[in-house]
């Protein structure tokens with residue numbers, strides 16, 4: 001089976017610092033895959049290399065069998081890669097539905113005027129309804145985004161990403177700033193996404209990671225320390241040491257660890 005994403009010997013150097021060093025990993029279609037690691041491990045850098053907002057110093061990145069290493073972020077997005085942002089990129093004064101409609105319309109190759117957002121192409125309303133239902137926001141369609149809670153805005157970012165019909169959805173710390181209840185609901189949402197959407201998630205909340213991801217890649221000091229199924233990662237002593245230093249291993253991967 002062709003991997004939806006593969007990174008081969010990817011390195012990113014900032015001056016003398018190798019933020020990502022010789023990372024090779026691949027993600028199969030439909031996978032729920034997490035990228036974890038202590039602060040400064042290189043997660044965001046690798047994420048940006050995949051999204052195309054950074055170029056690797058060396059190595060190759062393939063999307064669905066196509067070498068995109070030198071392709072722009074916009075090109076990758078047209079090829080089926082969608083990314084939610086740590087810092088929201090929503091139009092706060094517009095209704096929830098219009099935010100999704102604009103993404104759907106862009107994907108269909110037609111722009112949508114911010115001044116006349118209600119003018120939609122045939123079929124766009126169906127996409128909007130489907131994406132809002134998939135993210136639990138149907139009841140909020142006509143509300144301005146500014147009325148939404150923090151957790152609902154993160155849900156809406158996923159709805160906007162889904163409207164672009166992605167093959168690969170990159171989620172950058174989606175539960176940051178959420179309450180435990182909101183994080184739980186968000187994890188449910190990701191679990192219920194269509195099976196053909198591949199998800200790569202960077203997440204600090206290990207409870208969410210171990211709930212969602214069947215496979216987990218662990219970065220440490222820029223290098224891939226482990227890339228394995230959930231249970232093997234939980235048991236991996238190197239991973240425990242990387243996270244904990246001298247602290248007690250039994251505290252790791254426990255919700256109260258607060259990593």
Ligand SMILES: Nc1ncnc2c1ncn2[C@@H]1O[C@H](COP(=O)(O)OP(=O)(O)OP(=O)(O)O)[C@@H](O)[C@H]1O
Pocket residue numbers: 014017018019037038039040041042043044045046
């Ligand atoms: N643009 C940059 N210029 C120089 N150094 C950078 C740049 N971006 C990241 N770094 C460095 O690269 C290393 C990896 O950073 P990165 O943000 O990728 O880690 P991270 O695992 O995402 O960390 P966190 O969990 O704290 O967000 C760090 O030492 C960071 O200071």
